[in-house]
Amino acid sequence: MEWRIAARPTGRELRVEDFSRSESDPSTQGHPAPGEVLVRTLMLSCDPAQKGWMENAGGYAAPTEIGDIMPAGGVGQVVESAASGFSAGDFVAGPLGWRDVGLVPASVLRHVPREADSPQLQLGLLGSTGLTAYFGLLRIGLPQPGDTLVVTGAAGGVGSIVGQIGKMAGCRVIGIAGGPEKCRWLTEELGFDAAIDYKSENAKRRVKELAPEGIDILWDNVGGQMLDDLLARIARKARIVICGGIARYQQPGRPAGPANYFNIVFKSARMEGFLMSDFAAEADEGRARLLKWYREGKIIYRDEIVDGLDTAPQTLMRLFSGGNTGKLLIRVAEPT
Amino acid sequence: MEWRIAARPTGRELRVEDFSRSESDPSTQGHPAPGEVLVRTLMLSCDPAQKGWMENAGGYAAPTEIGDIMPAGGVGQVVESAASGFSAGDFVAGPLGWRDVGLVPASVLRHVPREADSPQLQLGLLGSTGLTAYFGLLRIGLPQPGDTLVVTGAAGGVGSIVGQIGKMAGCRVIGIAGGPEKCRWLTEELGFDAAIDYKSENAKRRVKELAPEGIDILWDNVGGQMLDDLLARIARKARIVICGGIARYQQPGRPAGPANYFNIVFKSARMEGFLMSDFAAEADEGRARLLKWYREGKIIYRDEIVDGLDTAPQTLMRLFSGGNTGKLLIRVAEPT
Structure with a gap:
């Protein structure tokens, strides 16, 4: 077939x-x-x-x-x-x-x-999903202990690994996902510090409450209105890792861009994209480390x-x- | 008064x-x-x-x-x-x-x-205008010899200096400005390789003709439709330096963001903003170098x-x- x-x-x-x-x-x-x-x-x-x-x-x-x-x-x-x-x-x-x-x-x-x-x-974990999370967060997001990391599409394959690597790197991790079951999984099983159910909560307002000093790293899997809202909440020198735009992929016509992109000027911030293939030469190293973390129970996959x-x-x-x-x-x- | x-x-x-x-x-x-x-x-x-x-x-x-x-x-x-x-x-x-x-x-x-x-x-030249051009291009744009640099608002205070520093760094420089007189000034006096008069030419098409391999560095002073058009023309690993958004400043309501922002994923590109004050500690160094270039006739101001x-x-x-x-x-x- x-x-x-x-x-x-x-x-x-x-x-x-x-x-x-x-x-x-x-x-x-x-x-x-x-x-x-x-x-x-x-x-x-x-x-x-x-x-x-x-x-x-x-x-x-x-x-x-x-x-x-x-x-x-x-x-x-x-x-x-x-x-x-x-x-x-x-x-x-x-x-x-x-x-x-x-x-x-x-x-x-x-x-x-x-x-x-x-x-x-x-x-x-050891394919493009895990490697995208690994290299995207560590090489583009450049997490530092104490950073606030916000992940959209947090219960997806990439997002759930990004948040866990962010925890290992010492970040405070807030996941945004749809529905109470996904949110419970993020906080109770994966160790996210907080989860926002975008279907029942105002994510923009909740992020302001949960991260009053702003977002240091924004990992975006969804694009659309959510990305625009979160760009209003970035901290100085924020890194915005554009991984996906699932809200765009299905939308009819040509979806609008994030009006708040200009906030990267006010905040001296960086928005960056990447392809997993950019890191092909290092893929074996990434796989070895992800597998070790998985075997040790440090990453739940x-x-x-x-x-x-x-x-x-x-x-x-x-x-x-x-x-x-x-x-x-x-x-x-x-x-x- | x-x-x-x-x-x-x-x-x-x-x-x-x-x-x-x-x-x-x-x-x-x-x-x-x-x-x-x-x-x-x-x-x-x-x-x-x-x-x-x-x-x-x-x-x-x-x-x-x-x-x-x-x-x-x-x-x-x-x-x-x-x-x-x-x-x-x-x-x-x-x-x-x-x-x-x-x-x-x-x-x-x-x-x-x-x-x-x-x-x-x-x-x-030695104030925020020159320093914005100097640090923005050299620290954020990271020009390499052979890069294609496109500057919007190229005949303005910042843009005209950006293009000239880009030439010194070995870039091919294309300026976008309004009107034949500004364009003539860019190419005949400042040494830009090409200038596009956005008032009488289709900038998106002209950039494709002038830079078929894409834009390595996009210096944006204007935002709006021009930024969106040019994002469709970036090369792999492009750096997009967001300096201004003059098209936005005057617009009624909340202007749309660049729909083509997602091209930074396909091209593994980086879009970054900055404030001149980020480089305050280095300002004297920047002023000294700009003044030297000016006295030597390497920068026309x-x-x-x-x-x-x-x-x-x-x-x-x-x-x-x-x-x-x-x-x-x-x-x-x-x-x-």
Whole structure:
């Protein structure tokens, strides 16, 4: 089975009809050519950036065409290899796409441990989710002990890790999330100092109460009105890490920018974006440290695994409606 | 004579009626108390920030009250001193305000050379205008040889210096200004590589033609639609130095933010603001270097001096209508 891009969801919500399903193309399932590997997909990552890839937004990924296999990061198991260093049965991670099996150039794959929890760990905590949190906070946010860190989308895959690394760095951490259950998880299980339920509370006012001296680091996953409101609350020399804009991705037309951007002048503040690939050379170091923290219980990592490639569009759409807590994954098959 | 704030021009254009004129208050013209100096104003600086001070925008300056002397930086001459280190006849620079004479705490004054060109040089090239350009470009913009630097409001006091320092740093410099005369000045006299007349050309398209590989440093004095357009043209790892937002200052209501802010994610770019006071400790170093470049002819500095404190409101208003080229100054009196 495979899913291809049928339509670009530019300026609107994702729909099931944006994807077309078919049986896997036999031409992709022959024997691998030299340098290739035939990979059976075990698990796929759901990431907000996937909608951007479908739209060719920003030109930051390889451009997609209508009819392409829907791109997605995944973990799989080698069925047959014509590439040195890869053998049948190996676990590999890389851009597998929405298909149950396929030929992949070995150059875009990396080995991951052949352990039961590899698929979910490698796609979440040790994949782009964890590395985005790690490098974005530590290299762009530059946390200092005593800083107030505010995280939007705090119960998501990236946000929940950002807040926990912020605690380790000595920050006071305030998470913003939707609903009492997510907020309870942040404060009672992850150790956030406070959580704001934006669905029932006025986040702008609550941040002023909770952080009267202002926000030193603003980690933004959502954009839109929330970003604008929080820019009114930044402290001098604040760092605003722009990671995502989930409120923008679904909005019709061209969403407005944050009117309060000019506050970065009054506050001598910095707003910065980044891509996980900026830190590719350091990725192994980041993974090693995240794994150590996880094994030591210093980072609690949660994922939500939905079974079935056949419902991949519906699963991905949940990302944009706030339906998940922690990293959202699609299980395609069990390892052999 | 003195001018006081009569109304706050928040969310609209400046008007003459925002200022009230009166004869100087005799209570400010007695003999100085210990630590004070009586200063006769020679020349006053016109700065976009003055409108923000009247509005208490951003809270980055000492708050103003209706009825306060209109704040302004100036150069004056000491009439009488009760502060050590200051003597009658000395030239001093500091926050003199719109009045022809007044008592000033010596702690906010600095000595400047008793030379004929001191007033205009100290308020322009060696004042907040030159220092803003110097520190903003070199410390925030971080120019590298071969970078493409785009400057909006390029024919203004700050912009014209930014472009010239950018040339010294090895950048390719494109200025955006209003009208053929300003553009000619930029390319033929200041050595800019190109100039775009936004009044007669499509700046977004022209920047794409002139800088097909994108903008490495964007120096923004204007905000508004121009900033949004140019954010669509940034290169990877671009630095966007937010210096001013002159398009915003006059706009009714709450102007929109730049919708393309999210491009800083796709391009791993940084948008940063600053205040000249951030670099107060280094100001003398900056002044020394700017003065050396000026004496060597490496920086061409132009100002436009308008005579008369009595027309100060009209003169300041010209700043916001693009009526001046180079630094705008008000001459109040000649030195003795």
